[in-house]
Ligand code: MN
């Protein structure tokens with residue numbers, strides 16, 4: 001037997017692609033950068049996905065090319081397959097929520113003529129990442145009469161930005177530098193600077209308090225018609241401001257906020273939009289609340305997913321009966337589309353060089369996530385992994401099989417285990433990132449492209 005057949009050979013995607021294919025990957029990356037620059041919240045993701053789908057003829061609740069939106073934060077898109085739904089579905093599930101700083105319900109205060117918004121972080125952040133950084137505010141406010149006001153401040157060149165100030169090094173020795181990294185910046189100090197010009201008052205009201213805060217409220221009222229009470233029914237968060245960009249002299253990478261998991265959102269969306277006449281009904285799910293453990297009615301644990309499958313069964317004129325539902329689930333093949341950690345040579349001590357993913361080596365199949373002892377995670381069966389290896393090899397998808405980090409070093413979870421409960425085969429598949437969960441995550445252009453191809457092949461077979 002020739003040596004190359006015996007040994008697992010890892011190849012950089014660049015070694016496997018023609019120059020035309022590399023050009024295609026870069027033009028795909030440019031569109032992705034545009035998406036990443038514009039779409040920074042769940043609701044913005046849902047709006048974007050809906051818009052792209054409608055432009056391609058998808059209609060709400062349509063049997064052949066349809067979509068379903070729940071609470072503006074969960075969207076599903078499907079394309080009817082050649083085979084009946086009773087033979088199972090092909091599902092790719094990604095998540096549209098990202099770590100960020102949510103405004104508290106009563107956020108606005110002033111001190112020393114500086115006005116701030118208090119925050120409560122959402123998802124796994126390193127708090128020191130969020131100070132001394134240009135921030136934008138994104139979200140919605142629903143006023144008492146039900147009117148929904150969209151807020152985006154800090155993305156246009158003419159917009160002001162926001163920031164959380166850090167302590168100067170000159171005075172940080174005891175307060176920060178002698179402390180543990182996790183304790184140096186406190187969550188309660190992640191207050192966003194929003195104003196510094198006091199409201200001008202008449203002589204008799206000279207002693208009036210909170211004049212900067214009042215001026216900020218006046219500005220919010222002028223622009224959005226909002227009062228301080230309206231924060232109670234607001235969903236506004238601070239996210240890193242500005243556009244995603246190519247990184248490196250060779251532009252090998254993409255740097256930007258929210259690539260966990262919007263890189264999988266974009267690749268699975270475009271894969272579904274472009275797949276022609278899939279064999280099985282293909283369903284792309286874009287889900288909320290993954291970063292905080294999939295809790296709530298728009299998350300992967302929400303039974304609204306079951307309702308959706310029943311609706312799809314009903315659309316084919318089949319009985320909406322639990323036995324058929326579980327038969328469909330058992331025959332379903334699924335991908336939990338999520339990112340993993342790429343090896344960072346600066347932190348080799350946490351990586352297993354033999355088993356962790358490498359940037360530029362293609363889309364990653366992660367058989368199990370979880371932490372030491374394989375706790376709290378789904379593990380894909382060997383038969384299912386064999387199936388994916390086969391279809392990707394046949395279609396020249398460059399992939400790597402990897403786990404995340406050394407055993408007992410840490411770990412994480414994805415939505416895979418929640419869908420596995422229904423009996424379907426599911427495995428995690430997505431690109432590797434560097435600086436994951438930071439305000440500026442880094443992906444590789446060629447991994448992005450391979451992720452898109454891997455999802456497209458999955459949907460088409
Ligand atoms: Mn994720």
Ligand code: MN
Pocket residue numbers: 260291437
């Ligand atoms: Mn995450």
